[in-house]
Amino acid sequence: MSARSPRLLLPFVVVAYSGLLAPLVVVIAVSFGPSAAFEFPPRGLTLHWFEAFFASQAFVTAFFRVSLLVGLLSAALATVLGTSAALGLVRFRFFGREAVETFFLAPLLVPEILLGAALYLLYARLAIQASVWTLLWGHLVICTPYVIRSVTAGLVGLDPRLEEAAMSLGATRVQAFFKVTLPLLRSSLLSGAIFAFIISFSDINLALFLSGPESTSLPVHIFSQIQWQGDPTIAAASSLQIVIIGMLILLVQRIFRLRLIV
Amino acid sequence: MEGTGTRPIWTFLIGPYALFLLFLLVVPFANVAVYSFHPYSPTKVFLPELTLDNYTRLFDLYYGRLFVRTLRLGLITTVVCVVLGYPLAYFLARALPRVQALCLFLLIMPLMVSAVIRVFGWIVILGRKGLANQALAALGLEPVRLLYSETAVVIGLVNIFVPFMVLPIMASIERIPPSLEEAAQNLGANWYQMFWRTILPLSLPGLISGCLLVFSLSISAFVTPALMGNARERMVGQQIYDEVLVSFNWPGASSLALTLVLLTVGLMFCALFATRHASRREAAR
Amino acid sequence: MPRSVELEVCELTKRYSQEVSVGPISFEVYEGEFFSLLGPSGCGKTTTLRCIAGFEELSQGSIKLRGERLDRKPPHRRDVGLVFQNYALFPHLTVFDNIAFGLKLRRLAKSEIAERVGRVLQLVDLADMAARFPAQLSGGQQQRVAIARSLVLEPRILMFDEPLSNLDFKLRTQMREDLRNLQRRLGKTSIYVTHDQTEALALSDRIAVLSHGRIEQIGTPSDIYERPATAFVAEFIGSSNMLRARIVEGGDSGMIVVTDAGLRLCCSLPANDEFDASEDVSILLRPERVQVETPRGGTSPGQNRVSARIADVTYLGEDLHLSVDLVSGDRLRASLKNANAARGWAPQQAVEIVIDAADIRLLRR
Numbered sequence: 001m002s003a004r005s006p007r008l009l010l011p012f013v014v015v016a017y018s019g020l021l022a023p024l025v026v027v028i029a030v031s032f033g034p035s036a037a038f039e040f041p042p043r044g045l046t047l048h049w050f051e052a053f054f055a056s057q058a059f060v061t062a063f064f065r066v067s068l069l070v071g072l073l074s075a076a077l078a079t080v081l082g083t084s085a086a087l088g089l090v091r092f093r094f095f096g097r098e099a100v101e102t103f104f105l106a107p108l109l110v111p112e113i114l115l116g117a118a119l120y121l122l123y124a125r126l127a128i129q130a131s132v133w134t135l136l137w138g139h140l141v142i143c144t145p146y147v148i149r150s151v152t153a154g155l156v157g158l159d160p161r162l163e164e165a166a167m168s169l170g171a172t173r174v175q176a177f178f179k180v181t182l183p184l185l186r187s188s189l190l191s192g193a194i195f196a197f198i199i200s201f202s203d204i205n206l207a208l209f210l211s212g213p214e215s216t217s218l219p220v221h222i223f224s225q226i227q228w229q230g231d232p233t234i235a236a237a238s239s240l241q242i243v244i245i246g247m248l249i250l251l252v253q254r255i256f257r258l259r260l261i262v
Numbered sequence: 263m264e265g266t267g268t269r270p271i272w273t274f275l276i277g278p279y280a281l282f283l284l285f286l287l288v289v290p291f292a293n294v295a296v297y298s299f300h301p302y303s304p305t306k307v308f309l310p311e312l313t314l315d316n317y318t319r320l321f322d323l324y325y326g327r328l329f330v331r332t333l334r335l336g337l338i339t340t341v342v343c344v345v346l347g348y349p350l351a352y353f354l355a356r357a358l359p360r361v362q363a364l365c366l367f368l369l370i371m372p373l374m375v376s377a378v379i380r381v382f383g384w385i386v387i388l389g390r391k392g393l394a395n396q397a398l399a400a401l402g403l404e405p406v407r408l409l410y411s412e413t414a415v416v417i418g419l420v421n422i423f424v425p426f427m428v429l430p431i432m433a434s435i436e437r438i439p440p441s442l443e444e445a446a447q448n449l450g451a452n453w454y455q456m457f458w459r460t461i462l463p464l465s466l467p468g469l470i471s472g473c474l475l476v477f478s479l480s481i482s483a484f485v486t487p488a489l490m491g492n493a494r495e496r497m498v499g500q501q502i503y504d505e506v507l508v509s510f511n512w513p514g515a516s517s518l519a520l521t522l523v524l525l526t527v528g529l530m531f532c533a534l535f536a537t538r539h540a541s542r543r544e545a546a547r
Numbered sequence: 548m549p550r551s552v553e554l555e556v557c558e559l560t561k562r563y564s565q566e567v568s569v570g571p572i573s574f575e576v577y578e579g580e581f582f583s584l585l586g587p588s589g590c591g592k593t594t595t596l597r598c599i600a601g602f603e604e605l606s607q608g609s610i611k612l613r614g615e616r617l618d619r620k621p622p623h624r625r626d627v628g629l630v631f632q633n634y635a636l637f638p639h640l641t642v643f644d645n646i647a648f649g650l651k652l653r654r655l656a657k658s659e660i661a662e663r664v665g666r667v668l669q670l671v672d673l674a675d676m677a678a679r680f681p682a683q684l685s686g687g688q689q690q691r692v693a694i695a696r697s698l699v700l701e702p703r704i705l706m707f708d709e710p711l712s713n714l715d716f717k718l719r720t721q722m723r724e725d726l727r728n729l730q731r732r733l734g735k736t737s738i739y740v741t742h743d744q745t746e747a748l749a750l751s752d753r754i755a756v757l758s759h760g761r762i763e764q765i766g767t768p769s770d771i772y773e774r775p776a777t778a779f780v781a782e783f784i785g786s787s788n789m790l791r792a793r794i795v796e797g798g799d800s801g802m803i804v805v806t807d808a809g810l811r812l813c814c815s816l817p818a819n820d821e822f823d824a825s826e827d828v829s830i831l832l833r834p835e836r837v838q839v840e841t842p843r844g845g846t847s848p849g850q851n852r853v854s855a856r857i858a859d860v861t862y863l864g865e866d867l868h869l870s871v872d873l874v875s876g877d878r879l880r881a882s883l884k885n886a887n888a889a890r891g892w893a894p895q896q897a898v899e900i901v902i903d904a905a906d907i908r909l910l911r912r
Contacts, residue, residue, distance in 0.1 A: 005356070006453045013353045016346055017365070020372055020421060023383020026393065030386055038386045040393050081279045088275030104279060107287060109530040111482030113499050114519045117506050118290035121516070125293060141286050144279060202376035204485050209506070219376040226382055226489055238379040245375050253367055444602055445635035447622045449649035449700065456623075459648070463639045 024242055031235035038232060049236035058221060059237055066211075067201050067218040070132055074139040074200035075193045081140065082147025082192060083185075089148070090155040108145050115141065116209035123210075130212025138210045139200040146199060147192035150256070154188025155181075191256035194248050202245060291523065298516035308513050316517035325518075332497045335412060335487075336480035339419040340427075343476050344469070346420065347427035351468075352461065354428065355435035369425050377422055377485045384418050384490060385409060410492045418486040423479050427472040430537065434468025435461060467536050474533035478526040498522055550577040551613075553736045554599070554704055558608035561594050569594045569760035571608060576704070576738060581730055583739040585747040586757035587783070592740045595757075596708055599738070600629045612703060628697030628705045632712060634689045636681040642668075642692050643677040649700045667699040670729070687718050694729075705730075706738045711746060723749060744784050748772065756780050778910055781831050788832040788879050791912070794822055801904060804830060810875035812851045814907035822909060831908040834882035838901040839869060839892070851902040855879075857894050867892065871900060 026040050031049055033042025053059050089101050107115070119138050128134060158181065166176035182189075204219040211220045218237060225234045298316050300308040319325060354365055372380060387393045388408040395405040408414055438461060446456040462469075484499035491497070496504075498518060505515035552575045560570035569591035576582045584592035597603040599610055601622030610617040617625055637645050643664055650660045668674045671691040681689055690710060697705060710726075711719045727750050730737050741747055747754050748768045756763045756771060756779070764776040775781035778789065792812075796803040801815045802822065812830070822828065842854065858878065859870035862885075869881040869892060879900065892898075 005353075009349060009353055012349050013365075016350055016424075017368060020424065021368065022387060022393075023380045023421065024372060024375065025383075026386050027379060027383040037391070038389065039391070040386055040396075081282065084275040085279040088272045092272040092275075094272055100276065100280070103283065106283070106527075109527050109534075110287070110523060111478070111499075111526050113482055113484040113502065114523050114526075115287070115290070117502055117515060117519050118294045119286065120506060121297060121512055122290040122293050124512075137286055140282065144282075198374045202374060204376050204378050208484070208503070219378045222376070222378045222382065223485070223489070226378065226385065234382060238382060241379060242375050246371055249367065249371050249374055253363065439633065439635065441631045441633055441635040442637060444600075444622070445629070445631055445637075445696075446648070447602075448600060448625075448627075448629045449696065450623050450652045451648075452621070452623050455652060460637060464637075 027235050028239045028242060030232055031239040033232065036231045038235070049232045050240075052231070052233045053236040053240070056233060058216075059218075059233065062216050062218040062221040063237070063240075066132060066135070066215050070136050070139060070217065071197045071201040073136055074143050075197040077136075078140055078143040078147045078196040079189060079193045082144045082196075083151050083189060085144070086148045086151035086155060090152055091160065104148055105145050107141050112142065112203070112205035113208075116206040119206070120209040130210060130215060132215045134212075135207060135210045135215055135217065138206045139203060142203065142206065143196035143199045146195040150188045150192035150195065151185060154185045154256075158184055187255045191252045194252050198245055198248055202241065291520075294516045294519055297513050298520050300513050302511050302513045304510075307510065316513050317521075319514070320517065320521065328496070328498060328501055331412075331495065332481050335416060335419070335497060336477050338416055339423065339480040340473050340477045342416065342420045343424050343427040344473065347424050347472065348431060348469075350424070351428045351431035351465075352435055352457075355432045356440070369428060373422075373425050378489075380422060381418055381486055381489045384414070384421065388414055388417070388490075409490060412491065412495055415487045415491040415497070418490045419480050419483055422483075422486060423476045426475045426479060430471040430475065431465055431468040434465035434471075438464050467539070470536045471533045474529045474536070478529040478533075482522055482526055550579070552576070553578045553613060554617075554738070555611040555614075556595070556599070556608070557611070559595060559598060559605060559610065560607035561591075561598060561603055562606040568606075570606075572757075572760075572762055573608075574755050574762065574765055576736060578736055579734045580752040581727075581737045581739065581750055583741060583747040583751040583754045584757060585741060585744060585754050585783075587742055589759075590757040591760040592742075592757050593708060594760075596629075596706055596738065596740050599625075599704075600627055600706065601625050626703045628700060628702035630690075630693045630697055630705070630707045630710050632709045634681075634693040634710075636689055636692055636696075638681055640680075641677065642673065642679050642681070642684070645681065645692055646696045646699050648696065663699050667695045670698070671695045686714050687722055690714070690722060691725075694726075698733075698735075704736045704738060706740075708740050709742070711741075712743070719746075726750065748784075756783060758783070774908065775831065775910070778829055778831075781908075781910065786834055786880070786882075788830075788834060788837070790830040790832070790877055792828055792830045794826050794828060794909075797822065802909075804828065804907075804909070806830065806875065806877055808873075808876040810853065810873060810877055812902065812907060813904050814909065815849070815904045822911075827912045829910045829912050831910055832879065832902065832906065834868070834880045836903065836906040837871075837879055837881035838903075839871065839881050839883060840899045840901055842897055842899045844899075849904045851900075851904065851907075853900045853902070855898050855900045857892055857896045857898060859894055860892055871898065873900060 029042050030038050030040055032045050032047070033039055034044045034046045034048065035042065085104055089097065089104070116138065119134075123130070123134055162180050162184070163173075163176040166180045167173065171179060202219060203217070204223060207217040207220045208223065211217055216224075218241065222234050222237055297308060299312050299314070301311065301313045301315055303309045320329070350369075354362055354369075357365060385392075389395070390405060390407070390409075394408055398405060442460055442464075443456055446460045447453070451459065481497070482499055483497065484503055487497045488500050488503070491500075493500070502515050502518050502522070505511040505518065554576040556572060556574050558571040558573055560568065560572075562568040572591065572595055574582075584595060586592050594603060598605055599617070601618075601620065605618050608618075612626065617627075637648065640648070646664045646667060647660050650663060655663075664677075665674070668677060671694060673688060673691055673695065676684065676688065676692075681692065684692065693710075694705075707726075711722055714722060723746060730750075739747070739750060748771075751768060753765060753767055754771050755765045758779050764771060764780045766774075766776075771780060771784055775784060781787050781789065790806045790808075790810075792804040792806040794802055795805050795811075801813050803811060803813050805811050814830075845852075854874045855871040857869055858872050861868040865885055867883045867885050869883065870878060871881060872878050881900070
């Protein structure tokens with residue numbers, strides 16, 4: 001800091017961050033505590049609730065067979081969709097390009113709860129049953145814009161003349177793309193994919209409308225458990241999610257500039 | 263490789279996602295719009311004739327109160343976020359790179375963890391035997407019922423949406439050269455005067471952007487008010503959920519949803535406009 | 548005429564880490580003088596300036612303004628004006644409001660503010676620009692607004708942080724003259740930081756040359772140029788020939804030195820220095836003092852004559868730079884004005900180099 005900041009700034013920031021992180025800290029602490037009454041601070045350390053988590057059919061299905069599966073599929077498909085869209089937007093000039101770009105990023109402007117409701121109503125009208133797939137399509141809508149942003153940022157920093165150089169050495173356009181551009185986009189692709197996974201994995205608003213009996217995602221299950229006064233297994237599930245997401249964000253920060261995606 | 267006329271290629275690149283969005287974004291909302299103009303029927307979901315009832319009922323007492331409450335809570339959340347977020351944004355904007363990276367991580371990470379989990383944490387903190395009441399007890403005060411009230415909802419919303427206020431303001435402040443701050447101080451301004459006369463006016467685009475963003479997110483929130491508020495003092499998001507999944511009043515839910523979408527998308531567009539306008543003005547300098 | 552000391556910097560030290568530090572630096576600035584801090588980047592001149600302005604805290608030492616401790620005050624209560632390198636004009640305020648900024652903070656009456664701003668605008672010749680925004684002004688105009696903004700507060704000292712480095716060459720020369728005239732007219736004590744020696748020489752009453760966080764020499768421009776105290780100053784200010792030599796004879800009227808290559812030169816005693824016989828020294832000789840003549844032999848007292856051959860000629864329009872190899876093997880650079888006598892020098896030509904004994908400067912090694 002070059003100019004002298006007021007002495008109150010640092011304490012304020014510390015207090016603000018404590019407030020921001022308090023719920024997460026509490027959740028993790030409660031998940032290790034022995035009491036079933038959500039006691040904080042916990043009076044002992046135990047892995048009991050984690051065992052309960054893995055023993056619970058509902059939780060395990062929600063975690064592995066729904067959230068994880070849909071998350072990975074979302075990441076993969078969103079990356080493909082988003083990368084080709086970003087390529088088309090950055091590398092080509094055509095009429096209405098800016099309008100298309102705004103349209104592609106529109107899902108970010110729509111409140112998720114409303115998108116969830118709208119999709120639910122459409123599925124209902126078309127008599128489509130709720131399943132992992134309906135959830136996946138919904139997630140793709142909200143995940144792909146993050147991939148587009150990430151890949152766009154990477155492409156903009158890439159010199160198009162590198163591909164031209166490859167072509168002057170005999171490569172076709174497609175070869176030049178796969179051998180030159182794609183490897184250089186690695187970090188943007190990876191970051192976009194990880195972000196897509198995170199968005200899908202932690203989504204609650206869409207999942208509330210699009211989950212079915214066989215396709216309840218982890219956040220939805222946690223939601224219903226909170227409403228029905230469950231036990232700290234909820235906390236264990238939450239802790240696992242916090243750790244996974246935390247590590248993934250750390251990864252993204254290492255390989256790419258976080259600021260460009262959010 | 264900017265093909266000016268290579269039409270086939272870009273259509274193949276853009277096509278898939280464009281079609282995808284058409285079917286999964288435009289069509290659903292078109293459907294919602296259609297529903298909103300049909301009357302509700304408990305047996306057949308909706309009747310074939312057209313009506314404006316679903317919209318006119320939004321003006322009666324119950325919905326009027328609902329909207330006013332939602333907008334009020336959204337406004338309170340936004341104001342609290344500004345008060346909390348501005349100093350945070352300034353700190354982050356002027357921090358050394360390593361500190362900034364760490365603090366950004368700590369700011370963004372909670373954003374990405376599902377809202378349910380954060381709300382769950384607050385429920386534990388604000389509960390009858392939670393941290394907050396324990397602190398009050400330690401000071402010799404009576405336990406207070408903090409949960410399931412508008413206050414709890416605002417606390418939850420602020421906690422979740424503060425990063426959305428901080429990030430645009432931080433970006434704005436970063437564009438202000440530190441030498442401007444030093445110049446102001448050299449001319450006799452103490453830090454607060456300098457902040458008020460220099461930083462604040464120059465970071466206005468970021469502030470506007472942040473406010474519009476936080477406001478539109480707040481008024482369309484569901485999870486936080488659903489878990490931390492109560493059914494009597496509900497927000498629009500809870501009403502929509504209720505009408506879609508509980509009372510199956512799809513036409514009614516549709517009119518609510520459409521109104522809310524138009525409002526929020528409109529606000530977000532303004533926010534986008536404000537930042538684009540600001541960056542264009544700076545590029546002209 | 549005794550002048551009062553406006554600013555006293557005493558043993559100023561700023562430590563950044565174990566290895567990197569600035570100081571201790573000590574100097575005094577007299578009332579009404581134009582004082583420059585000159586040196587290459589990283590020498591500590593900007594740090595010193597920022598310490599005086601209050602944007603860096605001293606690790607050690609003190610700064611006194613007319614006897615009052617300055618370094619204990621926060622930056623907004625020091626009575627020093629600072630003109631920033633990038634001008635730091637407030638983009639959201641008009642020229643008038645920029646200049647009035649400090650006055651408004653002091654809660655002066657509107658009429659008085661208008662009067663003072665009007666006056667200073669006249670002073671910097673920007674009277675009709677009052678309603679414009681900084682983005683609409685040229686670089687030179689922005690500079691003048693920055694100066695006006697500090698001047699209007701009538702500070703005890705005005706400080707400049709490399710103010711001309713963002714301007715192009717012609718503008719720089721023009722602004723330099725304007726700056727000097729302004730300072731002379733107002734008689735305002737000024738401290739000027741620059742890495743450009745031409746600027747420093749042209750503008751200053753006195754210069755402090757800095758290197759690696761220390762002051763190498765303080766003096767008037769001619770002191771610094773004619774009698775550099777250290778090798779660094781000699782090489783930083785102007786160009787010079789430097790030869791290693793040893794004193795072989797000393798006397799009341801002069802000394803004889805012999806270069807490593809064996810060339811014998813006699814030089815007159817510098818005023819205040821005392822060297823011992825057989826001491827190792829560096830010989831300093833400015834290229835413009837190296838006289839090049841066609842060979843004619845004969846010596847005059849107080850002059851050194853050496854046979855030489857031209858190695859290289861560089862034509863620079865106004866000047867002619869010659870590289871000459873002396874018969875002893877030493878190589879010297881000579882700088883001549885492109886006058887009639889100088890035309891016709893060509894490489895391989897045999898010449899005679901004449902060096903006045905008074906032009907040779909000795910430095911301890």
